[in-house]
Amino acid sequence: MSSTPAVLQATDVWAGYGGPPVLAGVDLTLRPGDAVGLVGRSGVGKSTLVEVLGGGLRPGRGHVTFAGIPVGRTPMRHRKAVRARLRTVHQNGLAGIDPDRSVEQTMNDAFGEARKAGRSTNHDVEAALGVVGLPVRFVTRRVGSLSGGERQRVAIARALAARPDLLLLDEPLTAVDAGMRDEVVADIRALVHAEGIGLLVASHDLRLLDRLTTHVHVLADGTLIESGPLRDVLRDPQHAHTRELADALPDAVAGSRALDA
Numbered sequence: 001m002s003s004t005p006a007v008l009q010a011t012d013v014w015a016g017y018g019g020p021p022v023l024a025g026v027d028l029t030l031r032p033g034d035a036v037g038l039v040g041r042s043g044v045g046k047s048t049l050v051e052v053l054g055g056g057l058r059p060g061r062g063h064v065t066f067a068g069i070p071v072g073r074t075p076m077r078h079r080k081a082v083r084a085r086l087r088t089v090h091q092n093g094l095a096g097i098d099p100d101r102s103v104e105q106t107m108n109d110a111f112g113e114a115r116k117a118g119r120s121t122n123h124d125v126e127a128a129l130g131v132v133g134l135p136v137r138f139v140t141r142r143v144g145s146l147s148g149g150e151r152q153r154v155a156i157a158r159a160l161a162a163r164p165d166l167l168l169l170d171e172p173l174t175a176v177d178a179g180m181r182d183e184v185v186a187d188i189r190a191l192v193h194a195e196g197i198g199l200l201v202a203s204h205d206l207r208l209l210d211r212l213t214t215h216v217h218v219l220a221d222g223t224l225i226e227s228g229p230l231r232d233v234l235r236d237p238q239h240a241h242t243r244e245l246a247d248a249l250p251d252a253v254a255g256s257r258a259l260d261a
């Protein structure tokens with residue numbers, strides 16, 4: 001077990017929406033530069049966990065701290081600084097982005113916010129868009145006029161602009177076509193490695209997780225039931241829920257061929 005202090009720590013987190021709890025005692029530790037995946041069946045609570053970790057949903061029980069500061073109960077004066085250091089990109093890519101602002105304005109806003117929060121950024125809109133495979137001609141487009149995949153990529157570029165300590169990605173590239181995805185993933189991966197940005201990626205896309213993360217956690221029945229490098233977890237699943245995920249990708253178990261394709 002590493003002795004590096006945790007950047008994000010979730011302790012006995014319970015959360016839901018008024019009915020039976022979706023999360024029922026999740027413990028999770030992320031250390032600086034970790035690249036971790038979150039997998040599990042549809043509806044198991046991956047997005048809920050991402051929301052709780054990012055401070056968007058308050059747990060009913062337990063707590064989450066980011067750099068020792070309670071997430072979601074951050075005093076107002078620290079909120080901007082935490083927001084710059086801990087970024088979430090939601091599934092639809094639109095949350096928190098004004099559809100009437102242009103891509104350039106959106107990126108400038110992100111750089112401005114990051115600067116105010118004391119982050120050092122290169123304030124290079126073209127380079128920031130390049131990381132997610134968007135050509136510079138997109139700068140004049142209104143965010144609301146973009147396709148789903150383009151919007152997702154702007155949302156990621158905007159989050160990365162702040163050079164956060166930790167980026168939470170919830171199904172980040174679902175709307176991006178498969179041909180483009182590998183290139184975008186490679187560029188994101190190079191940037192997060194170079195800048196030491198930690199990642200937590202919730203996704204059904206095992207190929208994406210294989211490329212972006214070193215470990216995965218499997219979420220089932222409200223808790224993290226097993227963890228390890230993705231290929232090991234798929235090759236030798238310890239729980240029925242994990243076996244189900246592995247069975248959906250039989251080649252991955254037999255030598256990870258599907259992941260290499």
Ligand SMILES: Nc1ncnc2c1ncn2[C@@H]1O[C@H](COP(=O)(O)OP(=O)(O)OP(=O)(O)O)[C@@H](O)[C@H]1O
Pocket residue numbers: 017022040041042043044045046047048049
């Ligand atoms: N705003 C909400 N109000 C009520 N129930 C919700 C809400 N959001 C999610 N849920 C329910 O909570 C459970 C977990 O949903 P969540 O979106 O976290 O799962 P998920 O693992 O991310 O699913 P998927 O893989 O399909 O995106 C589901 O049963 C869902 O219907």
